Amino acid sequence: MGRLVAVSLLGISLALLGERFLALRNRLKASRELESIDLPNCHLIKGIEAGSEDIDILPNGLAFFSVGLKFPGFHSLTPDKPGGILMMDLKEEKPRALELRISRGFNFASFNPHGISTFIDDEFKNTVEIFKYIEEDNSLLHIKTIEHELLPSVNDLVAVGPTHFYATNDHYFSDTFLKYLETYLNLHWANVIYYSPNEVKVVAEGFDSASGISISPDEKYIYVADILAHEIHVFEKHPSMNLTQLKVLKLDTLVDNLSTDPSSGDIWVGCHSNGQKLFVYDPNNPPSSEVLRIQNILTEKPTVTTVYANNGSVLQGSSVATVYDGKLLIGTLYHRALYCEL
Template identity: 90%
Template sequence: MGRLVAVGLLGIALALLGERLLALRNRLKASREVESVDLPHCHLIKGIEAGSEDIDILPNGLAFFSVGLKFPGLHSFAPDKPGGILMMDLKEEKPRARELRISRGFDLASFNPHGISTFIDNEFKNTVEIFKFEEAENSLLHLKTVKHELLPSVNDITAVGPAHFYATNDHYFSDPFLKYLETYLNLHWANVVYYSPNEVKVVAEGFDSANGINISPDDKYIYVADILAHEIHVLEKHTNMNLTQLKVLELDTLVDNLSIDPSSGDIWVGCHPNGQKLFVYDPNNPPSSEVLRIQNILSEKPTVTTVYANNGSVLQGSSVASVYDGKLLIGTLYHRALYCEL
């Protein structure tokens, strides 16, 4: 009798394991392939060889890249090189990426940037690093390291003031093994946190894996990408900085970072059509890239357009797409970066 019970329990455990593996494959879009959508005027950006995970562009055309991300389980083309911040002036006739010097005293050897956001101030072991860009010297002055118990696994931030920001925690745990266990079990413990020097609080929760985050041009709405749920959440921002969910846009891809066109309010998204290829890297079958443009997201039927798609032959693992004055920058988790004239 005891043996029969043991066999029965083993059978149930194996069935649950199989169900979880199948569910994870579906969430990673393991069987999806992409049809190429090419842009005619594109070239790879010289000097970016090992990832440009996030990009943010100032109104004056200065683009900032966070580069060199290393994450447990992901491939790296430069595993021994620390991360950095690059800048490109999109108003130049032939823009090129330049690495910015960071002020002395900052631990550059352990720098592993994941997500970047800029805020214009006319006055001036998961952490958020706050820098001041000194344009005259093309350098970064390190101002502050932000640590807090409500920020255990920060993925991305969107700045709403000097040292004020919303941040996504893509997991509840900071330990890599527990992160993957959390993902495997699909616990929906990820959240969005509002941080200021005077107050830190959870303002939205219940995400599968909260990833990219950005704010509408009128500062009324916060957009959050839930990468494993294949969704973009539209959250209304209130005067007390709390958020309430307004709507959810479902997509057929893993949505990573979100960029906003300040002139139109369109959302540009770097996506992973087949997320499993990110974690099981095969140079003969590399991760694909996909860029979506979302227009009128507040309407009943937003317009979703595939602007660019590639099977990995040119660009692998697109994580962000940012536009400025007819120019498009596409960054990746650990590969190259693309500059296009639209």
């Protein structure tokens, strides 16, 4: 009798694991392939060879790139090189990417940037690093390291003040094995945190894997990408900094980082059409790149347009897209970066 029970439990366990495996393949869009959509005036950015996972642009045209992300299970073209921050002046006739020097005392050897956000102030493990950009010598002054128990697995953030921000946790755990286990089991434990020096709190939760985050130009709405659920969540921001969900936009791709065009309010999204290729890297069948533009997201029927799509022959694993004055920048998890004139 005991043996029969053991065999039955084993069968149930295997069936559950098989169902979870099939569900994970569906969440990763493992069978989805892209038809290429090219842009005419594009070139790869010199000096970015191993990823530009996130990009943020100031109103004056200075674009900042977080580069060199190392993520367990992902391919890396430069496994021994620490991450860094690059800057490009998009107002120049032929802009080029420059690596910014970081002030002494910062632990540069362990720097692994994942997400970047900028905030303009007239005065001025999983951690959030705050830097001040020194324009005179193109350097970064390290101001502060922020650690908190509610920030176990920070993926992206959007600044709403000098030391105030919203951040996404893409996992509940910080341990690598437990991260993959909760992804496999689809536990929906990821969340969004509001951080300030005086208050830290959960403001949204129940995500499969909360990834990119952005804010509307009028700062009334927060947009959050749930990468494995293929969704963008729209939240209303209140004076208390709490968030109320207004709607969910479902898409047929893995949505990564979000960027909002300050002039139009359009949302630009770096996407992965087949997430399985990110984990099982094959140079002969590399991850593709996909960029979506979402117009009028607050309306009942937003317009979703695929602006760029490539099978990996030019760009692999696009994670972010952002625009400035007719220029489009597309960054990747661990590959190159693309500069386009729209």
